[in-house]
Amino acid sequence: MAAKRPDQKEVRVILPQEVYSLLRRIAGVRETSLNKLMNEAVEDWLAAENQQETIERHRLDEIDED
Secondary structure (H helix, E strand, O other): OOOOOOOOOOOOOOOOHHHHHHHHHHHHHOOOOHHHHHHHHHHHHHHOHHHHHHHHHOOHHHOOOO
């Protein structure tokens, strides 16, 4: 497991077993880590038009939080 950088936060996610198993297999086929796969999925989700509208409407990208 890669070390966490200071600009990263750890998040715990509980998934159904079948979803977890499928993600592990996809990560294996793609020769990547489950962590990288999850990061890519979250980034794609945040980039979706409906999420961008929510972010812009509520100025969520301007909020400075830890």
